[in-house]
Amino acid sequence: MRSANIEADPKQNWAKLVDELLSTCVKPKLIQPTFLIDYPVSMSPLAKNKTGEERVVERFQAFLAGQLELANAYTELNDPVEQRERFMAQLKERQGDNEERWTIDEDFLLALEYGMPPTGGLGVGIDRLVMLLTNQETIREVILFPQLKEKG
Secondary structure, three states, rough: OOOOOOOOOOOOOOHHHHHHHHHHHHHHHOOOEEEEEEEEEHOOEOEHHHHOOOOEEEEEEEOOOOOOOEEEEEEOOOOOOHHHHHHHHHHOOOOOOOOOOOOHHHHHHHHHHHHHOOOOOEEOHHHHHHHHHHHOOOOOHHOOOOHHHOOO
């Protein structure tokens, strides 16, 4: 971060620093279609760890036309013990924040205890795909609800 002249908050964890580097140094320079892979665990608490890696998960984001994020995907974590530990770590990390208060989803953890098969998901932003296909620079130009558009 020093070589990029970015001030690092010593209170931030590794994952937040990685996210800041991605936002500041990587995403603005994307030109070609790009897949960013292997995100830090605390950025993706519902994703399964990459085999043989403690700090990263099986997750990718697809970017097109520069910073346009088209898709987000990850392999679902289906271990209830590991999921509870991650939720507890998040709760502990956010205790001092003034952000929205949240609790651990016990129903979700109970469902995991009953068993969940290996699962993965891919989320594709249709609005972003329409932006790409219609050559629009802002998402406001393609949203379906005109009352949300900026008057101009």
